[in-house]
Amino acid sequence: MKAKKPLTTAPSASPVSPPLSSRPPISIGLALGGGGARGLAHIAMLEAFDELGIKPSIISGTSIGAIFGAAYASGISGKDLRAHSKEVLSKRLGLVRDLFNARSQPFQRMLNPFAARTAILDPLAMLGLVMPKAIKQSFEDLSIPLKVVASDFYDQEPTIFSAGSLLPAVAASMALPVIFQPVMFEGRAMIDGGLTNPLPFDILTKDAPIIVAIDVTGAPIPDPNRSSPTAFEALFASAFLFENSIVREKLKASTPDVLINAGTSNFQVLDFLKVDEILAAAEPAKERLKAQLDRILSVETLAQIEHRDEVAAQLAAPKRRRGLLRRRVTQSND
Secondary structure (H helix, E strand, C coil), rough: CCCCCCCCCCCCHHHHHCCCCCCCCCCCCEEEECHHHHHHHHHHHHHHHHHHHCCCCCEEEEHHHHHHHHHHHHHHHHHHHHHHHHHHHHHHHHHHHHHHHHHHCCCCHCCCCCCCEEEECCHHHHHHHCCCCCCCHHHHHHHCCCCEEECCCCCCCCECCCEHHHHHHHHCCCCEEEEEEEEEEEEEECCCCCCCCCCHHHHHCCCEEEEEEECCCCCCCCCCCCCCCHHHHHHHHHHHHHHHHHHHEEEEEEEECCCECCCCCCCCCCCCCHHHHHHCCCCHHHHHHHHHHHHHHHHHHHHHHEEEEEHHHHHHHHHHHHHHHHHHHHHHHH
């Protein structure tokens, strides 16, 4: 799939460099994939970076990966994202009421079978309900550079946002058809980025030498109480079956340095109210990520030590030669 030239939502400037970490300087690109409610597992993966005291040098995100990528790149820690998500999703009745008010069109029109319906919810309005207040308004304000993937509905190609207004780009990336109405940019209809690039690690290969990808696409799990899926389950699972196929094909061509399956396949796409269970299920994957990142850091630290010692030896050599020369000159003068 050939990505189009990045589409900006406003005049852009160079992204702000990430803050220095207490860890050895290392450039890591982090790709956060799409997967509906399963993507709540991204919170645990971001906590892994925080607990190791490192930050990615650049992030890419699709759908829910774009949501958490934008929040983390805004400077919100994984721990704070966990607390915020649990608070928002625990207010079930209030959340349902707010989502009803954020619908893309009057309810009566949605019930009209002859109406020109586009979707149930407005993705930008929903983001206003669920995103932390500390979220930045533009890509240029982020502390970590970010690439957000959406899909051009008519051109059927991925579109990468990396500058301009942030929330409209994230809204476009998460605009799953039927649930969310498309987001319009410069006359182009944008929908869910997972339909063209559900795990966007490939767009980071030129930005960082080490790529970490978090896969939350998952797969449908049979219900022991039913012999076949419901029509509603089949509708949403079919999109993720397609996305899973895209990921498998991409991995045949190239692989990230670290690939973590979040282990949340047992959950459905819309299981957002099961936030505690999803985060608990992601803990083993979080520990695997920390172990792999720690190994990478150890290798990088060793390489830096070896390089430092080599440089020190090279700098010391002329000093030794100068010392020998001074002693020879002193001896000849005597």
